Amino acid sequence: MQHWGFPIADDIQLASGVSACEQFHEKILKKRDRLPFEIDGVVYKVNAFALQEKLGFVSRAPRFALAYKFPAEEKETVVEHIEFQVGRTGAITPVARLKPVFVSGVTVSNATLHNFDELFRKDIREGDTVVIRRAGDVIPEVVKAIIEKRPKNTRKTALPKQCPVCGSHLVKPEGEAVLRCTGGLYCSAQLRESIKHFATRRAMDIDGLGDKIVDLLVDEKLVHHVSDLYRLKRAQLIALPRFAEKSADNLLEAIHNSKKTTLPRFLYALGIREVGESTAALLANEFGDLPLLMRADLERLEKIRDVGPVVAKHL
DNA sequence: ATACTAAGTCTGGGAGTTTG
DNA sequence: CAAACTCCCAGACTTAGTAT
Numbered sequence: 001m002q003h004w005g006f007p008i009a010d011d012i013q014l015a016s017g018v019s020a021c022e023q024f025h026e027k028i029l030k031k032r033d034r035l036p037f038e039i040d041g042v043v044y045k046v047n048a049f050a051l052q053e054k055l056g057f058v059s060r061a062p063r064f065a066l067a068y069k070f071p072a073e074e075k076e077t078v079v080e081h082i083e084f085q086v087g088r089t090g091a092i093t094p095v096a097r098l099k100p101v102f103v104s105g106v107t108v109s110n111a112t113l114h115n116f117d118e119l120f121r122k123d124i125r126e127g128d129t130v131v132i133r134r135a136g137d138v139i140p141e142v143v144k145a146i147i148e149k150r151p152k153n154t155r156k157t158a159l160p161k162q163c164p165v166c167g168s169h170l171v172k173p174e175g176e177a178v179l180r181c182t183g184g185l186y187c188s189a190q191l192r193e194s195i196k197h198f199a200t201r202r203a204m205d206i207d208g209l210g211d212k213i214v215d216l217l218v219d220e221k222l223v224h225h226v227s228d229l230y231r232l233k234r235a236q237l238i239a240l241p242r243f244a245e246k247s248a249d250n251l252l253e254a255i256h257n258s259k260k261t262t263l264p265r266f267l268y269a270l271g272i273r274e275v276g277e278s279t280a281a282l283l284a285n286e287f288g289d290l291p292l293l294m295r296a297d298l299e300r301l302e303k304i305r306d307v308g309p310v311v312a313k314h315l
Numbered sequence: 316a317t318a319c320t321a322a323g324t325c326t327g328g329g330a331g332t333t334t335g
Numbered sequence: 336c337a338a339a340c341t342c343c344c345a346g347a348c349t350t351a352g353t354a355t
Contacts, residue, residue, distance in 0.1 A: 067346095085324085093324060138346045140326055177350055178323090202340080208332090210341045211346070242334060250333085254316040259345060274352070276322050303328090306320090308353050318355080325347085334339075 012045060025068050032070065040137040041069035043210045072133040074143065077101040079128045082113070082157055084164045088193030089273055090181040092160065092170065094119050096130070096142055104134045111140035116159055117177050125154040165189040185225060191217050195273050202270035202277065204261055207254040208247070216240055226269075229255050263290060273314040282306060283315075 002008050011028055013022050021044050028042050046052050055063040081097035094113040101108055111132055113119045122144055124130065128151035135141040137273055144174040159179065162169055168183035185191045195214045199206040206229070217223040222236055232255065237248035261269075269282035275283070287293040301312035 087324060089323070091324070095325075106326085107328095108326075110319060110326060112348085114324075118349075133324090135347045136345085138326075138344095139348080141347075177354065208341065212340060245332060247340095274322065278321060310352060318353105318354085322349105322351080324349090326345100328344090329355100330341105330343085332339100332341080333338100335337095 015044075021068070031069055039070075039085060041067055043067050069311035072135065072137055073104050074100045074131050074133045075103045076129055076131055076146065077108075079124060079126055079130055079142075079145075082119075082124070082126055084160050086165050086181055086187060086193070088197050088271055089191055090163075090183065090187065090190050091115075092163070092179040092181060094157070096124065098130075098132065098140075101132065103132065103140075104137050106134070108132060108134070109142045111142050115177050116179060119157055123156070125150070125152045125157055127151050134192060163187060163189075188218055191224070194278060195223065195226055195229070197271050198229075198269045199258075203265055204258040205265075206251075206258045207255065208251050213251070230259075263288075266290070267293075274311045275314065279307070279311065 011031070012026060013024055015024050025042050028039075032039060041263065044066045048127060052062070052064040054254040057063065079096045080099055083095050083097060085093045085095055087093060094116065096111045096113055098109050113122075114123060122142065124145050126143055127150070128145040130145050131143040133141055133143055156159035159260075160170065163181035163183055166181065166183040166189070168181050168187060169181055170179050172179045181187050181190065183190060185194070192214055195209075195218070196211065198204055199209040200216070209229075214223075220240065222230060222232060234248050234252060237243050237251060238245065251266065262284070264277070264281040264284040266275050267269075267275060267283055282304065283293060298312050301307055301315055302309055307315075
């Protein structure tokens, strides 16, 4: 790239061994404030292209490069509220609503607590003063509660007894960490989230079908299942708030266009538990078309590499 | 039993499009 | 023309499932 005249970073160095890498990391950290641009760490890469190729990629990342970040800026704030969100698979996720604080360039007012094991481990309570940071300089994270600053009469956060959205009972299977709503598509949160997942770019790619539109379609009872998307009428859409001819036509066209998709994307879009992009691709590869896949029995599915008994059963 | 990978969930800011 | 909305980007963390 350099020979071709591209500007490249000055601070690159060939290093051998762990300690040389660590020294480089330290060197750049010292220099950080004097750089004419912002950085959040350094990247170690395997130098030889042949080895890079050999190592290749896994779904989300190259196996020949590793980011080594600088410590994140930490701030204190107050947990005003702990809410429970319901995901598309019914997973109940506790989320801290925070008194907004400015950290690493943005105002943070929400942070996930992941699950109840996590929450109990850290013992985060409403009213607590907490330390937060942006993990990887991106995702807000509650590091810990500051016990000395805990007001009197706070209460340990309690496990919800029923789904906060649909009231169905919740289950937490032995050995699993995630608490789940059993409502299925009866639960409007699960319905909404499954439709949003169906529409995303890497699934059916329905352009313009975002958060708010899905909420609207579900609230107006126009959609009870993803298949209902394909029965929407122009007049129904135009009757909705913030919908005019242009937006109605755009949405209908996007829905229509989504029919022209590929098998792996369709499988992924269905949102079957444990069937993400990789597994969907693998299945499409194995079966070639949908009718063949649908005729497969448990035994056949389990024989496929990387498909175990659990995934087979979900399928 | 351990290693590895995939899945699933989460957040804020800015650009671009459409409505009212 | 402001407000509302989508889309895209940045990526962490934890759990769960399969292979070895």
